[in-house]
Amino acid sequence: MITMSERSAGITVATIHNKFASAEVSLYGGQVLSFKPDDRDDILFMSSPCSFKPGKPIRGGIPICFPWFGPRTDDPMLPQHGFARTSTWSIISFEDEPENSTLILGLSDTEDSRRIWPHSFAAALAVTVSKKLSLTLSVTNTGGSPLSFTDALHAYFKVSQIESARLIGLEQSEYRDLAALRSGAASEKPDTRITQNGEIVFTGEIDRVYLTDSNIRIIDNIKPGQIIIRTEGFPNRIIWNPGQVKGEAIADLGKKEWNSFVCMEAGAVDPNEISVPPGATVCQTMIIEPKR
Numbered sequence: 001m002i003t004m005s006e007r008s009a010g011i012t013v014a015t016i017h018n019k020f021a022s023a024e025v026s027l028y029g030g031q032v033l034s035f036k037p038d039d040r041d042d043i044l045f046m047s048s049p050c051s052f053k054p055g056k057p058i059r060g061g062i063p064i065c066f067p068w069f070g071p072r073t074d075d076p077m078l079p080q081h082g083f084a085r086t087s088t089w090s091i092i093s094f095e096d097e098p099e100n101s102t103l104i105l106g107l108s109d110t111e112d113s114r115r116i117w118p119h120s121f122a123a124a125l126a127v128t129v130s131k132k133l134s135l136t137l138s139v140t141n142t143g144g145s146p147l148s149f150t151d152a153l154h155a156y157f158k159v160s161q162i163e164s165a166r167l168i169g170l171e172q173s174e175y176r177d178l179a180a181l182r183s184g185a186a187s188e189k190p191d192t193r194i195t196q197n198g199e200i201v202f203t204g205e206i207d208r209v210y211l212t213d214s215n216i217r218i219i220d221n222i223k224p225g226q227i228i229i230r231t232e233g234f235p236n237r238i239i240w241n242p243g244q245v246k247g248e249a250i251a252d253l254g255k256k257e258w259n260s261f262v263c264m265e266a267g268a269v270d271p272n273e274i275s276v277p278p279g280a281t282v283c284q285t286m287i288i289e290p291k292r
């Protein structure tokens with residue numbers, strides 16, 4: 001079953017409900033806002049002061065970073081993480097099967113998008129709600145010249161408290177430390193690779209791009225259960241939590257809320273950008289499986 005409602009002026013939300021789960025998807029941003037398996041607690045985090053105002057990104061759920069991840073290196077004035085998360089997507093279709101429900105949203109180039117990213121494209125996001133939450137982003141190059149993009153499904157997972165959570169699956173993987181690079185440490189160069197030693201525990205700011213597509217497990221350690229994340233077509237994992245100092249300075253985040261989420265993003269980040277020849281389509285999938 002699907003029902004549509006207005007979250008605020010200009011923000012339409014589809015609520016999907018079936019025998020396994022419920023989920024909310026905002027057409028603004030093409031963004032999953034919540035996923036409640038068995039109608040239990042949401043496994044996704046949503047910032048409480050988030051204003052849901054067109055023009056601003058929604059902080060929580062699963063924003064889509066596309067067609068670039070992070071700041072645009074050739075023009076830092078352009079919006080961080082691209083324009084997909086601040087664009088309104090259209091509904092392409094909705095199908096309710098006995099075991100799952102799939103909503104497909106679409107976004108194509110416009111005059112405005114071509115001004116900052118001169119490409120013709122048709123993107124579709126298929127959100128399947130079942131025991132698992134599955135997102136497939138497909139991008140078709142509808143123009144006559146090759147296009148390439150970087151991207152991420154920037155999932156915010158709720159945790160009871162970040163210092164107690166653990167993230168498993170990246171042991172021995174190499175990463176680039178974006179936080180260290182930003183701090184301008186002389187020893188840090190964009191191509192510096194560090195090897196992950198053991199599981200990830202959170203003791204302060206973490207902002208890293210891992211050069212791997214391995215499966216991830218998030219363990220809350222206070223609540224029982226875990227979340228398993230698998231992907232196809234996403235060569236990178238990005239792990240982000242701002243820590244207390246930077247977290248308290250984020251205007252659209254509640255004062256203590258930096259402590260209540262971890263972002264585990266499936267991405268294709270420089271130098272792993274995705275190239276799409278004219279007429280071709282590239283698909284990337286993220287599957288999120290909550291386990292009791």
Ligand SMILES: O=P(O)(O)OC[C@H]1O[C@@H](O)[C@H](O)[C@@H](O)[C@@H]1O
Binds near residue numbers: 207238
């Ligand atoms: O505040 P934004 O634009 O949503 O970005 C949040 C974070 O997103 C992460 O993906 C980046 O690696 C971080 O550097 C960034 O701070």
